[in-house]
Amino acid sequence: MIGRARNWSARRKARAASLVAAAVLLVALASVIALPGSTSQSDPAAGAASTVPVAAAATVGREHAAPARAADxxxxxxxxxxxxxxxxxxxxxxxxxxxxxxxxxxxxxxxxxxxxxxxxxxxxxxxxxxxxxxxxxxxxxxxxxxxxxxxxxxxxxxxxxxxxxxxxxxxxxxxxxxxxxxxxxxxxxxxxxxxxxxxxxxxxxxxxx
The missing domain is CATH 2.40.260.10 (Sortase)
Known part of the structure; x- marks a missing residue:
């Protein structure tokens, strides 16, 4: 009887450990899947990076437009x-x-x-x-x-x-x-x-x- 109880307890601990490992794996997978869509709201640097090239392009456009307006x-x-x-x-x-x-x-x-x-x-x-x-x-x-x-x-x-x-x-x-x-x-x-x-x-x- 004592041997059976020990075996059952060991199996229960192993099963619990497996469940914990599976849960950790699921959380990690969920984080990886969520990364591509999360930058637009949670990462201010990403939002800023998307607007800087537009502003820079507009500034360059204005700098090059002035000489054309002042044509000889x-x-x-x-x-x-x-x-x-x-x-x-x-x-x-x-x-x-x-x-x-x-x-x-x-x-x-x-x-x-x-x-x-x-x-x-x-x-x-x-x-x-x-x-x-x-x-x-x-x-x-x-x-x-x-x-x-x-x-x-x-x-x-x-x-x-x-x-x-x-x-x-x-x-x-x-x-x-x-x-x-x-x-x-x-x-x-x-x-x-x-x-x-x-x-x-x-x-x-x-x-x-």
Whole structure:
């Protein structure tokens, strides 16, 4: 009887040990199976890794898009012998008037506005000092005369002059110059020096031909 009891007890212990081992194995298998789906919620690093490449790609895209927007542009108006070099990038003063270079031989384009040929008013400006400057004869342009904008790729957009107007110092018509238009338009602006006796400057308004 004692031998049977011992045998039964040994078998029961062995069976219990087998059950424990099986349970441990099942838990381990369940953990392995759950791993592929668990990273999206429980692993912050995994979520961050999935978004970083997208943000980086967007940043790189913006960095490479800027030079394309600032493509080389030149402006010509044969009627008055006007031919600019490659336009430089311009900002605006508080009044909305272009912040032109000191050198009257250099013309520029408002860099945050449309390029010539794009919808909206493209603004091209230069300083005029007395009778000197690439835009010194801008006030001689007449309605119906043609202004051409060229890009480095050889594409061109032609504009027809609608009118020209003078503005006084401190009286720049920013809303009219920069306001929305139905199609591509061009603004040519001769910004006069403060000591220029003729007043603030000249603006030529033109629309796509």
């Amino acid at each position: 542009v030149r402006v010509e108006a044969p009627a008055i012998g006007l031919r600019t070099g490659v336009l430089v990038d311009l900002g605006l003063r508080g009044s909305g008037e272009p912040d032109v270079p000191r050198d009257p031989a250099i013309a520029g384009r408002y860099v945050n506005g449309p390029r010539p040929g794009e919808p909206g008013p493209a603004v091209v400006a230069a300083r005029v000092s007395g009778d000197e400057g690439v835009f010194a004869r801008l006030d001689e342009l007449r309605p119906g005369e043609v202004v051409t904008a060229w890009t480095a790729r050889g594409t061109r957009t032609e504009f027809v002059v609608d009118e020209a107007e003078r503005y006084g110092h401190g009286d720049f018509p920013a809303r009219r110059v920069h306001g929305d238009t139905e199609g591509p338009q061009l603004r040519l602006i001769a910004c006069a020096d403060a000591e220029d006796r003729r007043g603030g400057g000249v603006i030529v308004y033109a629309r796509e031909r």
